[in-house]
Amino acid sequence: MNGCDQLIDYFNQHLSEEERVKFEQHLASCKDCQEELKQLEALVGGVAFLSTPAEPPRGMKARVLDRVFEEDDDEPMTAVESTKPAPPATPFKQKTERNVPVWGMVALAAALLFSLIGNGYLLSTQSDSPGITLTETIPLDGESEGTAYLAEQDGTTQLIVQTNGLASLDANEVYQVWLLKDNAPIPTGAFVTDDKGNGTVIYTLDSSETDVDWDTVAVTKEPNRGNETPQGEIVLIASL
């Protein structure tokens, strides 16, 4: 099975990590699947009421809420910001003065010389893509968890972005990944997220793009697919 045939297994979480990533790539470009997924999710709000009534356990509320607020004290949230759109004229101006982790200002080309860094992505792709070598892992800073990876495969450079916990998208919206040098962006792949904000995009740089010393990778929420310059706000960003 592939493509549209996997929608139900995706919805019911039966896909392996690898299949999920592949399906999400399909989903990003398949309007029918996007629409059907939306319908499946919307109906959860109806069918939930078919549940057999059950008495909540005594004291559950106190246990749950105590734990919720305790979690908060233990582990302060990584700043959740308001989602005001960035001014359109300066789409790549950062919304706050928070420090973006600077990873040694490593240029992309130089990064390719880095030794192999082991991680989940590599392990999951290594089995079926023996030629892939991960060259850099860059945590993204912003509204959710996210990581960018640079990888090399058969002499080409790939930019991989994975996210967790991004805000949900409207029908035509996509998350768009950009590489920037001196504030000049190029689009490097778009993706949509599942209901946990998980999303993945893999972009293969062409030879001229590989030669550029990119200084920043960013993800924006775009009102539609295919924008050549960013129109939406930045949700994730990191220096390269």
Next chain:
Amino acid sequence: MTDLDLYERVRQKDKEALEILYDRYERILYAFVLQLTKDRDLAEEAMQEVFIKLWRGGGVYDETKGKFRSWLFTMSRHVAIDLIRKRKPDLQLDESYAETIPSESPSVEKEAEWQEERAQIETAMATLPAEQQQVVRLMYFQGLSQQKIADTCGIPLGTVKGRVRLALRQLKKHLSHELIGKEVEQ
């Protein structure tokens, strides 16, 4: 106060707002995750996880997503399925969905809650042919794979999606905007 108002306040770290949301959804959410997990401890753990997510902003809702309630239930469903896979990998979600739940007689007064919603979805389900009702339950409450749904219903794999689609289309006709949100009303 609407769910959305409360959610916005929760985003601003308003504990009282989270408590109101909790009170509003405790019974139906608990019933829902219990239906999925068939285990009271796991159901409580799922509740815990759901409200931690709400509070800490893991999984973010915005209005463009549709109905808050659908989003909340969808998120809770994912949490419950995740927990089952982690804690009880041997549990087959395809066990009989209702009979295995330990029953405690719910108080009549409390069950007046959500009565309208229950009536609506039950009426809608009743309009479906038996085989479509079955597919809805296998999909939503048992979280089966497409292959297992096909096997259970005795239909070809390729027919499952069509049957799900038919069932959803029919259900939508009978469910109000209030219940499932505008976005599915075509």
